[in-house]
Amino acid sequence: MTDAPTEKPFFATKLATPPRLADAVSDVIATALFDGRITPGDPLPSEGEIAREFGVSKPIAREALRQLSGVGLIQTQRGKVARATAITGEPLDRIYGYAVRSSLTRLREANEMRHLFESGIARLASERRAEKGVQQMAKAARAMREGLGKAEQFIEADIAFHLGMAEATGNSMIRMQGEGLRSVQREVSELFSRRSNRTAEDWDRTVARHEALYAAIRDGNVEEAVRMIDDHYKAADIASFEVADQMETDDDD
Template identity: 65%
Template sequence: MNTEPDRKPLFAARPASPARLADTVSDAIAAALFDGRIAPGEPLPPEGEIAREFGVSKPIAREALRQLTSAGLIFTQQGKVARAKALNGEPLEKIYGYAVRSSLTRLREANEMRRVIETGIARLASQRRDKAGMAAMQRALDEMQSGLGDAAAFTEADILFHVGLAMATGNSMIRVQMEGMRSVQREVSELFSRRANRSLADWAATIERHRTLYEAIADGDGARAEQAIAGHYEAADIASLEVTGKLKAEKGRGR
């Protein structure tokens, strides 16, 4: 006799095709995570229960959970049930980090990607002006000012500003994308810190460019926000050329 209590299926499971059993299971679990049926931090059912709901073996259920762990959607500990993670850009950040550290070419491509993406983000942020995002941007400006001349503190404030910019759109997927690009920002900032002639005036000018962008978004002026992004990246491009030239010169001298 079945002594288990009746329970409404959690994953809206559909019969899985033999060719992609684990994929079908992981897709259904991911859907439950994304639509909020399982909140961040909540446990998933045990492997055996997942296997029964989908009509698959425990090894298939285990492989589905492994896929979700690799994607950064759940976390597991030995001997414990898997738990849901909050959606974030950590998996993308790792990929971009590997890429930008591999060569200057990949770094330039990643920075170009940021420029293209953030232009659209700035316009959408100026339309929506989500309160949490605007507050994060304002806090970042304050932290940039207090971290003036401190490369590490300034970098973290800069990253917070751009994540806040994404949050201001009210779009969680855009936020995740910007979080994923934190490794790009960090690598660019570390390169810029190698500029021997970077003065406090340069740091202050960077703050002012960010402030101009913030004010355009706060005013709901999408065209001005796009212009501010363009100006910010134009200045960054000049610095990039300087850094690239320095690194090539160092490589030529065998450093």
Template identity: 65%
Template sequence: MSADAAKKSIFGGKPATPARLADAVSDAIAAALLDGRIAPGEPLPAEGEIAKEFGVSKPIAREALRHLTSAGLISTQQGKVARAKEFNGEPLERIYGYAVRFSLERLREANEMRRVIETGIARLAAERRERSGLTVMDRALVEMGRALKHPDGFTDADILFHSGMALATGNTMIRVQMEGMRAVQREVSELFSRRSNRTDADWNATVERHRAIYEAIAAGDPDLAQKQIEVHYEAADIASLEVANKLGEGGRE
């Protein structure tokens, strides 16, 4: 941030009202972060400067920064200035991760949520076909092929594929939502990949289902993309029966 820019108000210059002071300050800073007035990696003004601009105390400014840190919009370290972070699904991923690791019911619900959301994502991806997303999906298919019978690598490639599908929509909010669901996808994918009866044909069939989704999206066919994602989830539902039994044996509720 230049010296001239630092002298100007980047938060809108509106003083906070007495009620919910920290919320008012964090809202104004969040707006500056999300509309690009403060770029990812750029430092925020010092705590004292923020307090002065909004006409609040340093403890209020500090609380506002804590709100933004919890939301994943800034990073803070003791003795250093806060810095803007790229808008991402990290906070949502943490919440979903806690939910699905310790409750079979939450895992079932989360996987159902993924099915509903990704059906729409596949359609929009086929309509827009953003090149960056198609490139990521293609790379993920290659990595899946290399990771057959290797659960960790296969799971990483699986997550990469679905991230690419979100990127292909060109929609930032969809990208963030998909990032948030990575914890759910990782939990399910790892369990599926470690099934004791998973055959070579099963591994290859999973890759081919993803390839069919990619080809439908790359061809710009929303109806086929939706059909292929539904086929993929139908196969996953069958495997879920064994996963549910495994989770039950592990003591989840």
């Protein structure tokens, strides 16, 4: 009589002794997701299989999967196996979206954060010039020019441009953070694009700034790219005061 063959462990990692076992289990699974051993769409082992492999209870395995689902790394559905999802900045995007819609103060803070973040992005993007991102910027700049005076088309192109800039760094974590800031950019862009006093010349200057920023990154002109980002946000700061004044006037009516 022979012993049954031993199944090969899925994760092949022994747990340390953490304050919470569920945290340790979710950390190991998340590592497998980030290093590509589990790719988007792949099924994960069942709760029972995870529990056996890690030597924990089913409730611990269930809690670990719940944590991963809560941050958008896996998709769970009652009665079906959990599956890996594409790793994006969507969870951050939802959080920032709630924040910037809560008050003008939070919106200003978020735009200040974007300025600091994108100054670094502009520098790195112009040094590395990852082809996919540079091409996305070029396409978005053309779409902005074609969308002059058309708020919704312009806003979508504006968002795509800044995501392209993050992509041009060649850094997946920066790309993810850029995706997480989409709701901030959308809120800012919608407010500024729909200002009642926005002229055709104002629209054109905004596009020209983006075109100049694209050219600086495409050509590897680091200092010019950083200067263009600073100019871009100076213009945004001026516009934000106009928006604030309008909003306060509306509230007083």
